[in-house]
Amino acid sequence: xxPLPLLVTASEQPIAKKQIDFHFDDINARTAKxxxxxxxxxxxxxxxxxxxxxxxxxxxxxxDFTQAIVADGTMWLSYYARAVVRYKQVEILRAIGKNxxxxxxxxxxxxxxxxxxxxYQIILADFNKAxxxxxxxxxxxxxxxxxxxxxxxxxxxxxxYNEAIALEPNLAEAYYNRGLTYIFLxxxxxxxxxxxxxxx
Numbered sequence: 013x014x015p016l017p018l019l020v021t022a023s024e025q026p027i028a029k030k031q032i033d034f035h036f037d038d039i040n041a042r043t044a045k046x047x048x049x050x051x052x053x054x055x056x057x058x059x060x061x062x063x064x065x066x067x068x069x070x071x072x073x074x075x076d077f078t079q080a081i082v083a084d085g086t087m088w089l090s091y092y093a094r095a096v097v098r099y100k101q102v103e104i105l106r107a108i109g110k111n112x113x114x115x116x117x118x119x120x121x122x123x124x125x126x127x128x129x130x131x132y133q134i135i136l137a138d139f140n141k142a143x144x145x146x147x148x149x150x151x152x153x154x155x156x157x158x159x160x161x162x163x164x165x166x167x168x169x170x171x172x173y174n175e176a177i178a179l180e181p182n183l184a185e186a187y188y189n190r191g192l193t194y195i196f197l198x199x200x201x202x203x204x205x206x207x208x209x210x211x212x
Contacts, residue, residue: 054084061093070101088145092152095138099159102131132163150180158189166193184210 061076077094080087139156146152157172173190176183191206 054080054087054090057083058087058090058093061090061097065093065097070097070104073097074101086145088142088149091138091145092142092149095135095142096155098131098135098138099155102135129163132159135159136163148179150176150183150186153179154183154186154189157186161189161193166197169193 057076057080061073061080064070064072064076074094074097077090077097080090081094084090136156136159139152139159142149142152143156153172153176157169157176160166160169160172170190170193173186173193176186177190180186187206188210191203191210193203194200194206195203
């Protein structure tokens, strides 16, 4: 059983060589199982996508989650996982942009920012589709809220955090981020209450 990427903000620990070997073996085994027809392929593409994600082949993971969706458009986990991995990919681009040396205003940095905004819209579309298909999974609302915050759509972000908390009252990350968003909007009392709840 492969771990699902849950939170777009979650930090990840490097995996050991033994685990890497396991995931590459699983990639090869699943590739051999493809029939290239029917819903069973959706499961193999999804599972192989998780393997690619865990060995940090983000493009391979996105491609496989996309193929899983093509094979079975009702498989909400594929939309969800693709959004999480795309978010990680965008954040890597963002880090590269921040670490570049000073460049003229016509530099690729402008392209990185534009690309990130466009990708955020694509990521939101995947989270929205996952919510349509599985409206009771709190982490999708949480992640959507986080991405909306990155787009500075703070009121929509709060609504999404509200949905996450309604479904999962102990989701500390949702209280924490909602609290920060309230404080950013000047609603300090609500923000402090949420931060306190997250601490509990």
